[in-house]
Amino acid sequence: MKKLWQISILFIVSVLVLAACSSAQSDEGSGESSGAEGEAVKGGEIAIPIAADPTFNTWHPNAYAESNVVNRIIFTGLTKPGKDLSPSPALAEEWSASEDGNVWTFKLRQGVKWHDGEDFTADDVAFTFNDLVLDESLGSNGASNYKSLEEVVVVDDYTVEFHLERPWAALPAYLAFNSEIMPEHKLSGGDPWDNVEFNKKNPVGTGPYKMDTYTSGQSVSLVKNEEFYEGEPNLDKVTYKIVPDSNTQIAQAISKELDIFVMEDKSAIERIESSNDLEVVAADITRYFWIALNQEDERFTDAKVRQAFTHAIDRQAIVDSVLQGYGKVAHGPITPDQQAFYTDEVQQYPYDVELAKQLLSEAGWEDSDGDGVVDKDGEPFKIVFDIAIQGDLERIAQLVQQYLIEVGIDVELNVLEWNAMIQKNIIERDYEMMLNWWSYPTDPDVYAQYGSENAGTGNNIPGYQDAKLDELLQQGQATSDPEERAEVYREAQEYMAETLPYIYLWYPQELQLRNANLQGVPDTYFGATLHYIYEWYLDE
Incomplete structure (x- = not known):
């Protein structure tokens, strides 16, 4: 359809027709009641x-998708997505950036209590970022989003300053995204x-x-x-x-x-x-699905191999059949809901089995013995494809497996329970090929997922490293003018579509x-x- x-x-x-509803918070007391x-x-x-x-715990290395859904209503961050998705006040009531963009000042909400009755103060904010996020030995989930952060300075009980190594226009947006504040009095003094x-x-x-x-x-x-x-x-x-x-x-x-x-x-x-x-x-939604090919594996460092894989997968067919049409083939990480930044005027990879085989051949992979599997220097191209049990991911992985087999790749599926996938693929980086997705704030800053300094332990799951891409994405972070920023991210999208740090699958609805x-x-x-x-x- x-x-x-x-x-x-x-x-x-x-x-049914959705009844009109009010988003206003009632001032009535607790207990059962019905309203007009x-x-x-x-x-x-x-x-x-x-x-x-x-x-x-938002920042725990194991706290990914399932944890986020729960933590989002137990904890709160300095900002939150507004109903128009722009950063809106939460624990911070207002904020401003210095003229050079290297210092952001946040005025905190007063009178907020932790669930145990203790006061929320600036010390909790400083503890969260200085002691949890910036301590590289802890490997905090989401820490790669904050690579430009030097430290959080307490000005007074209800004012903090975020000191940056370089300007970061998207800071308020990222503070609204899985960046909840943790209580110092509960988590300090140990691991x-x-x-x-x-x-x-x-x-x-x-x-x-x-x-x-x-x-x-x-x-x-x-x-x-x-x-x-x-x-x-x-x-x-x-x-x-x-x-x-x-x-x-x-x-x-x-x-x-x-x-x-x-x-x-x-x-x-x-x-x-x-x-x-x-x-x-x-x-x-600001989300895209991808396949990561571990860049520690030399077979995947050749862009022609990644391009061949992309041509080999009929992504539109998967969107039409598995997603029932609720999606769009992806060309990069900037999603279509970001209309001011998204472009599809980049290199395209339509489904093309013969072109995929040609690219593999150009990369040195050919079926020399006629067994249906391409090989190089006597080694067949065999891959273990890790997939987590969630929704229709396993069904999608089975289709991807068949598409790759058709071009001569021997693919073995390894199905994992969700938390086992997090441990093996994300924390230990023990995988050859995996399929998952990224969600991020409605802002084009995707440095956390691509920056070379985030390879190995951060959100750069493939471990892809590229100095030119680093420069482009850091330039995008530092640019606040919307038109100039859009131009930077257009160039970045063109470059990523050529080099394919990830194999881009689709933008879902x-x-x-x-x-x-x-x-x-x-x-x-x-x-x-x-x-x-x-x-x-x-x-x-």
Whole structure:
């Protein structure tokens, strides 16, 4: 089924018309209550699925996608994505940059309490960045986003300065993205990753929900923080159920056991279209899927090999069949929702089996013995392809496997549980080929995923190193003028499309499955809506 790719537009697939809802926070007290049409209703609880056990610390090396969904409502950052996706106040009320762009000053919100009653102050901000993020020995998740940060200086209890090695225009945007502040009084004085009580049992945050109960392999239950600085949340309780199988997630949504989540299996739309109790909302998102070829492996350092792989995979066919048309073939990391920066006027890689074989031949890989597998210097081109169990990733990997076999690559699939994939592929960098995705703030700064200094331990998963690309992306970071910045990133996109640090697959549209009675959810991608979960309510 052909779908129209829409930029910055949301639409609803449902037999119901979405009722008008108010995003205003009610000032009424806690307890069950019903309001007039358009008023938020107090009380009730919802359930959200995640695929694996979370780690309750944004910066922990194991805290990736599943953890982020939970941590986003336990903790808060200095900024958050606004409903227009521009950086908006959270723990910081205002901020400004120095004339040379090397110092950013943030004025912090006063009167904020941690869940245990302690005061939030500038010391917590300094601790988070100086002691967790900038300590390279800790290998903090997300630290590669902050390579230009020298230190955070406490000016007074409610003012901090971010001192940079070089100007960084996207700092407020990155502070809104998986950069929550951690409590110094809970994590200082030892290895923060060894603090099992905090990281795996009883986290203490400043967010709208706080820990109630956690049963590994089953669920995480959070109750509302009545002292939340934005006002008391409407929903009494939010439970994250650990449900790794996407079919089970859909079944539990139909049976009213789950209330909102991102549909990873797009083919499930047909199963829910007949339900009067569910809605599917499609949103553009700053995300791209990719294949990483480990650059420590000499076979993958030749750009012709990476180009051959890209030509060998029928990406449009996967978008049409697996994604049901909810996506667009990718040409680089800058996503189409960033209209001021995105360009598709770059080198293209249409599906072409013969061209893929020709490029492999030019790189020295030919089937010399007629066994169907290309070889070089007597060594057949055999790859172990790691894939995590989540949504339709395994199905996609099977298709990629078949496409590569067709051009003479012997591909063995290695299917991993999500957290095992994080440990093996991301932390240990033990892989040959892997498939995953990047999400990032709605800003074209992708240095963390490509900078040479982030190879090996940071977000540069392939370990790709290129001085020219480093220079372009750092220039983009330092440029604040929108037109000049757009020109820099256009050049960077052209260069990345030629060199292929990653094999770019597609830009997905996100499909959110929602309980039709769940109201107050902003019209944006799921990760951003969670920053406003205190406004959500059930209208039943």
